[in-house]
Amino acid sequence: MKPVAFAYARPASVGEAAQMLAAEPGAKVLAGGQTLGPILNLRLAQPALLIDIARIPELxxxxxxxxxxxxxxxxxxxxxxxxxxxxxxxxxxxxxxxxxxxxxxxxxxxxxxxxxxxxxxxxxxxxxxxxxxxxxxxxxxxxxxxxxxxxxxxxxxxxxxxxxxxxxxxxxRFSPRARFGFHKICRKAGEFAEAIGVVAYDPESAIYRAVAGATNGRPLVLALRAGVAAKPFTVAEAEHMLQSMRYAGDAYERQLHAAALRRASELAFAP
Amino acid sequence: MTRIALTVNDTPVTAEVTPRTQLAEFLREHLLLTGTHIGCEHGICGACTVEIDGEIARSCITYAVTCDGAHIRTIEGFDADALMADLRRAFAEAHALQCGYCTPGMLIAARDLVRRKSGLNRSEIRTEMSGNLCRCTGYVGIVDAIERVMAGGPSLQSAPPQGLDRNHGKPRAQAGGDRVRSWLGPAPGPVASPTPAPPRASPVGRADVAPAPRRAAPGRARGPIEVTVDVLEDVGAESRIRQSFVLPHPRDAVWRLMSDVPALARCMPGLALDGPPSGDKVSGRLEASLGPIRASFAGEGTLRRFPSDFRQVVAGSGGDPRSGSRASGSVDYRLSAVTDEAGGETTRVEVIIGYALTGPLAQFGRAGLVRDLVRRIGEALAQNLDAQLCDPGAALPQAQLGGLSLLLKALADQARAFLSRLLRPR
Missing domain, CATH: 3.30.465.10 (Uridine Diphospho-n-acetylenolpyruvylglucosamine Reductase; domain 3)
Known part of the structure; x- marks a missing residue:
């Protein structure tokens, strides 16, 4: 579909863009447009003004x-x-x-x-x-x-x-010893993820975090205790982490998220 | 109309376009470059792929006005390109096309891939090409063709004509290759257009823009009411969730409030009743937003009350005229008295919310996001009920439900409602 008509402005600076936003209640910011474009074409959003910030050098x-x-x-x-x-x-x-x-x-x-x-x-x-x-x-x-x-x-x-x-x-900045794993589960490459697991571990700064994403809400971040070994999670460990994150989803979704977490840990701690 | 000046297939072009004109539409309808195909028109299928300043992009979700100053290259602009000639030949030999609709986008994406990467296996080629859909070939021929050209290596990719930079393929002597390469944002970047379009003082009228919702503030010193959520099995087309929370007030007081439909409606974020209930009928409007999406469902519902069980059920349906979507749903709540540790009477509220959405909003639907919206509406309701019970005269804040909007439906007592959906990633 074609979007409904909108006005278009291309401010030269962040300050000018902020003033435009303040002045026009129906304005939306346009950067790359890879989410907003489809929404506009589908007419799910019908802003009065698009403020194109994609050419502002400082951004x-x-x-x-x-x-x-x-x-x-x-x-x-x-x-x-x-x-x-x-x-x-x-x-x-x-x-x-x-x-x-x-x-x-x-x-x-x-x-x-x-x-x-x-x-x-x-x-x-x-x-x-x-x-x-x-x-x-x-x-x-x-x-x-x-x-x-x-x-x-x-x-x-x-x-x-x-x-x-x-x-x-x-x-x-992370140390050269830091390990990271990111895994997402989607039915088709490039699609919206049904579950995302992320693991970040840096022994030098004592950072060890696990994140469950694509949960239909904010990402759930768990700071792992110092005692947790830096090795791939078992299924039971991943499920326990989801519980600690207070993840709410049905059994299928819980299994997806546990698998994403486990696979992320396998990527992070691959030999 | 906005005046733009850009270069298309090495030819300078100036034109007057409306801001909503898609680049694909501009190429096809204004310049009659119909090799760029429009398939899904929302950035999924890849048929409209072109190059903007040497980088592939979807021309259906890119607006022509944002390409002011850019260099666009469409499939018609690759006639003399040696690498594209190799790909065309390989596509023909490997039966990598049948109806040809996806082919222009497929070729441009394939050329970009071969230019950027080498030595990929078949699985990797499929992943890299997953942004271009073909409904004829089953992809085997396409993967064969790309594999063949990729295996040919640089020797197959003979020197490009017209002084193109082979590694970057950017036909851009006059735009300044260094600038383009160092710019990290979406093309074309700042110097392409020396004269930014002036802001409009009064953009296209939108008299019906709802006032920006205010953020919910529980307005009490005590912590927020904790709401637990369970996802129940779908019943037919209806999704269901169960929410449960404890209000630190006696059951009779809670029941009185929840039986008072106008008072209850005030506790429901985004809901406005048309008036007091007439018998067991109530009508109103429910507004919700999810990111940039906003919906407003007008509808009506019926109320059933079971006082001996302290239970009430509201069921209704409504439509959002702007998107043509419809929502239906029900809210079934039951109160039970619970004695807290201090021996005081509190009330557990158990709410089962069922909802179904049809129409354009649902087609894009990502069920989980709708469920999250319903959940947040339920949580805001719990806080508002508590605030109202603590101070019946208190002005309730309108809860904000998101940056975009979605919508819902309206109803009555409590919650009802529902949703909408949303969109895409990236």
Missing amino acids: AAVGEDADGATIGATVTHAAIEDGRVPDPTGGFLARVARGIAYRAVRTRGTIGGSLAHADPAADWLSCLSALGTQVYITGATGTRTLELDTFVRGTMETALAKDELLTAVRIP
Whole structure:
């Protein structure tokens, strides 16, 4: 279908975009458009104004220092897949990016757009939740920084106010000994995941986290106790973790999520 | 209308387009480049794949106005490309096409893959090509063809014509290859268009935009009421969940509130009744949102009350005129008195919510997301009931149910409702 008519604006800066958002209640931000485009075409959303932020230079900027990397909101999945951005995880980000939807989507879809949309089945939401990511936000009246798990409030629901944009993500640096695993279960390659499992383990910073994603709500993050061995989870362990995360789903879904967690741990701790 | 200037298959083009004009539509209808096919028109099938600044993209979910300043390459622009010639030959020899509808997109995606990667096995080729659907061939011939060209290696990929950069395939002398390569966002990036479109002071009218919902705030010092959720088996087309929570108030007080339909409706996020119930009938409107999706179901329901069991059932149905979707559902709740540790009387509320959604919202449906929305509505209801019982005069906050909108239906007492769905990833 064709979308209903909308107005289009292309602000030159984040500040200008925030002011437009504040001024027009029916406005939606357009970044890569790989989620919004289908929604518009299907007429499930009918915004009065699209604010195209895809050409604002500061939003596509990246940087890194000893503690981590900052990736601008409109950096595409393909740029991450291709290793064109700093990766403080030693390659894990690129591996996750490679599995997002399809190449023709990854070339336009953005990391910030994915987080701001907060679809529970999105790859970055689960992946970045396991890494202890912060998000940078700019509004009409100022800026703020939130932990990702505070930023995401539920299914497609975030802490962004009406006049705010997510401008960048900040990912901490992991040691060379860190291990990561990401596994998603979908019926067709590139489709929305039915379950996502993520494991992040860094013996040098004592980080050991497991995440159950695509749960139809926020990603469920479990900080594993120091005593938990850094080795692949058994089925019983994965199910116990889901319980600790207070996962609510039927028996089939629980099994999917337990399998995703277990497979993620196998990837993380593969010899 | 917005004026755009871009380059299509090495030819400069200027045009006036409406912002909603899809790139695919612009190529086909304005430029008559009908080799770009439109299949699903929502980014699933890959038939509309083109190159934007040398990167493959879906032209059906990309709007022409966002391509101002970009270099577009459609299947017609690959006639003289040596690698594409190899692929065309391999597709013909391997029977990689039948009706040909998917072929332009398939070829452009395949060329991009061969350009970026080598040495993939058949399974990997299938995964990489999974964004392009073919309903004729069963893919075997397509995988054969790509495997053959990929195995040919660089020698098969003879030098591209017209001074194209072979490794990047970007026909872009004048746009500046270095700039394109260093830009990390969606193409074309900032310098392509020196004159950003001015913001419109008054965009297309949308008189019916609902006011932004306010966020629910329990408004009490005590912690929020904890709600447990069980997913029940579907009954026919109806999905069901059970929610259970304990309100720190005596059962009679809770029953009084829940029997007062207008008061109960006020506790229900997104629900507005048309008026007091007439007999056992009630009508109203339920609004909900999920991300960018917003729906508003107008409907009516019936109320059945079983006072001796402290049980009430509301069932109804409604429609969202904007999307043409319909929802039906029921809310069945029962109160039981529970003595807490301090010996005080509290009330356990057990609610079984059943719902079904049909129409466009359901077609996209991701059942789990709808269930989560229903769950959140139920949780907000629990907090609002508690607040109302603590302070009957309190103004209740409207709960916000998401960034997008979905919608629901309305009803009566309590919850009813339902949902909608949503969308796609990326």
